[in-house]
Amino acid sequence: MIDLQKAFELVVNIGLPHCLLLSAVLFSIGLFGLLTRRSIIAVLMCVELMLNAVNINLVAFNRFGSMPDHAGQLMAIFGIVVAAAEVAIGMALAIKLYRERNTINVDELDELKG
Amino acid sequence: MVNYLAVTTEVLLTAVLLSVIVYDIVVKDKRYRKMLPALAGVGISLSAIVTIGVFNDAGTQSFPGSLFVLDNFAVYFKNLFCFAVTLTLCFSSDYIMEQTSHPGEFIGLCVSALLGMCIMASANDFITAFIGLELMTVSFYVLAALAKDKGRAGEASVKYLLVGAASTAIMLYGISLVYGAGGSMIFSEMKNNVHLFYGVGVAGVSMVIIGFFFKLSVVPFHMWAPDVYQGAPLPVTCLLAMGSKAAAIAMFMRVLYTAFPILANYWLPMLAFFSAVCMVAGNIMALRQTDVKRMLAYSSIAQAGYMMAGIVAADAAGMKAVMFYIQLYMIANIGAFAVLAAVEPKWGGTTHAHIAGLAQSAPLLAAVMTVSLLSMAGIPPTAGFAGKIYLFSAVVDKGYLWLAFVGFVMSMISVYYYLMVTKAMYRDLTDFEAETAAQPLEYSPVVKLVALCALVGTILLGVWPEPIAQLAGRAASAFMM
Numbered sequence: 001m002i003d004l005q006k007a008f009e010l011v012v013n014i015g016l017p018h019c020l021l022l023s024a025v026l027f028s029i030g031l032f033g034l035l036t037r038r039s040i041i042a043v044l045m046c047v048e049l050m051l052n053a054v055n056i057n058l059v060a061f062n063r064f065g066s067m068p069d070h071a072g073q074l075m076a077i078f079g080i081v082v083a084a085a086e087v088a089i090g091m092a093l094a095i096k097l098y099r100e101r102n103t104i105n106v107d108e109l110d111e112l113k114g
Numbered sequence: 115m116v117n118y119l120a121v122t123t124e125v126l127l128t129a130v131l132l133s134v135i136v137y138d139i140v141v142k143d144k145r146y147r148k149m150l151p152a153l154a155g156v157g158i159s160l161s162a163i164v165t166i167g168v169f170n171d172a173g174t175q176s177f178p179g180s181l182f183v184l185d186n187f188a189v190y191f192k193n194l195f196c197f198a199v200t201l202t203l204c205f206s207s208d209y210i211m212e213q214t215s216h217p218g219e220f221i222g223l224c225v226s227a228l229l230g231m232c233i234m235a236s237a238n239d240f241i242t243a244f245i246g247l248e249l250m251t252v253s254f255y256v257l258a259a260l261a262k263d264k265g266r267a268g269e270a271s272v273k274y275l276l277v278g279a280a281s282t283a284i285m286l287y288g289i290s291l292v293y294g295a296g297g298s299m300i301f302s303e304m305k306n307n308v309h310l311f312y313g314v315g316v317a318g319v320s321m322v323i324i325g326f327f328f329k330l331s332v333v334p335f336h337m338w339a340p341d342v343y344q345g346a347p348l349p350v351t352c353l354l355a356m357g358s359k360a361a362a363i364a365m366f367m368r369v370l371y372t373a374f375p376i377l378a379n380y381w382l383p384m385l386a387f388f389s390a391v392c393m394v395a396g397n398i399m400a401l402r403q404t405d406v407k408r409m410l411a412y413s414s415i416a417q418a419g420y421m422m423a424g425i426v427a428a429d430a431a432g433m434k435a436v437m438f439y440i441q442l443y444m445i446a447n448i449g450a451f452a453v454l455a456a457v458e459p460k461w462g463g464t465t466h467a468h469i470a471g472l473a474q475s476a477p478l479l480a481a482v483m484t485v486s487l488l489s490m491a492g493i494p495p496t497a498g499f500a501g502k503i504y505l506f507s508a509v510v511d512k513g514y515l516w517l518a519f520v521g522f523v524m525s526m527i528s529v530y531y532y533l534m535v536t537k538a539m540y541r542d543l544t545d546f547e548a549e550t551a552a553q554p555l556e557y558s559p560v561v562k563l564v565a566l567c568a569l570v571g572t573i574l575l576g577v578w579p580e581p582i583a584q585l586a587g588r589a590a591s592a593f594m595m
């Protein structure tokens with residue numbers, strides 16, 4: 001017999017495992033997209049997914065772990081800022097690339113090889 | 115109270131960065147604009163000198179909570195970075211003015227990358243280290259794109275950005291797991307935390323190390339390096355090969371030795387394995403390269419392998435060897451790239467065919483190139499030989515005989531592709547080639563000066579390594595007894 005009461009509590013009482021699971025799933029989706037997507041914009045979005053997974057992790061550890069300070073939340077804020085900077089530059093480079101080559105497909109970046 | 119002495123270098127470099135930006139906006143006269151690289155170089159050297167002065171007067175400084183420390187180790191690396199960036203700006207000042215699309219921004223970004231490297235050398239917690247790392251890499255993303263030549267630089271920077279962003283995400287995920295297991299962001303506080311042995315901790319440490327492998331371009335995380343090195347403007351390639359690598363090594367050593375020593379039995383074999391893979395693969399892939407820039411990329415992958423071998427030794431002798439090796443690798447790199455910076459704009463490329471006849475057109479440059487490459491290969495009496503002796507003796511002392519053996523054999527193999535470049539420069543020319551290459555190559559006196567410095571430095575460190583080796587030894591004593 002499944003203990004309905006226990007199952008209910010497991011779903012409703014959200015704790016550290018739930019957050020870690022969510023972030024692991026998000027990170028994996030991001031990594032999968034990073035490896036399969038061909039457009040620069042989509043790849044950057046996948047990187048954003050991965051970075052957001054990190055933020056969830058940091059905040060969850062800070063909230064549920066026995067941390068003495070708020071370093072995790074602080075790191076999450078820094079992570080958001082850095083991610084924004086990275087994506088801004090990514091977009092700029094995508095525009096530059098589109099102007100020069102008329103494509104933003106990563107597979108067509110094959111001039112440098114050997 | 116906040117101790118501002120600990121951030122002397124960073125404050126001064128920020129001032130240099132802002133002055134460069136203002137100078138670029140305000141000064142319109144072409145004659146004065148040309149002085150910008152030299153002025154930035156002077157500013158950077160001054161910051162380095164002031165740092166030494168402050169450190170000699172006041173000793174080790176740190177922020178409360180030891181988030182940021184200025185110890186022997188940090189000072190050694192900061193001076194190394196300042197030295198490298200100054201010389202790079204000097205020898206490539208003409209290159210920057212003529213071959214890059216935005217010279218002012220280019221120099222400003224070089225300084226901000228340098229600022230990031232200095233923060234990495236001092237950072238004593240993951241937040242600060244991460245900010246430094248990102249400041250450096252984000253500057254490099256843009257620097258790689260700032261070439262006039264359409265296409266290749268853009269491609270290089272996009273590749274760098276995508277791989278770099280992914281590696282950042284992986285490393286950050288690792289940091290978050292380490293934070294969860296270790297309970298702190300500060301390196302020294304998680305030092306003896308047994309919770310790192312939990313699955314979460316081990317996974318986190320592995321991901322952090324993989325993040326570093328990306329930045330150090332260790333095989334199999336090296337795919338980006340050759341393309342980026344080849345496509346980026348020459349000074350950027352030079353800075354990527356030595357500055358970015360040295361900064362990553364500095365941060366890597368501090369993280370490994372002060373934050374994760376408890377897991378040493380886990381990461382030491384892993385590092386030894388990847389170090390061997392890196393030496394073998396880097397050297398073998400370099401064998402078939404005909405573009406000197408691309409060859410230097412693979413050679414830098416192999417050099418990362420040698421340096422990691424020193425990290426595997428994990429004692430004061432190993433650290434000293436790594437730091438000495440970085441120093442001589444920087445000098446050799448500066449020599450090689452100073453030559454390429456003089457050749458590339460005039461002769462249109464850096465392949466073996468392009469540099470043919472350099473020995474007739476510019477004997478000095480050909481000689482500097484040869485000596486620098488031999489130093490990278492580790493042939494006596496150049497500095498590379500002394501560096502490899504330090505490295506491999508430290509490794510052997512710790513019982514990793516096989517690793518030293520791999521390194522030894524691979525350095526022998528590396529002589530082949532280094533000497534191919536020499537052969538291309540010194541071989542007899544066909545009549546057709548002789549017409550184009552016969553006239554002497556014109557290059558500025560600054561390039562000559564930097565090339566001579568690199569030549570003298572390489573030989574001097576080879577025959578008399580003691581002073582620098584002692585400095586490196588003192589730096590190693592910062593957190594290794």
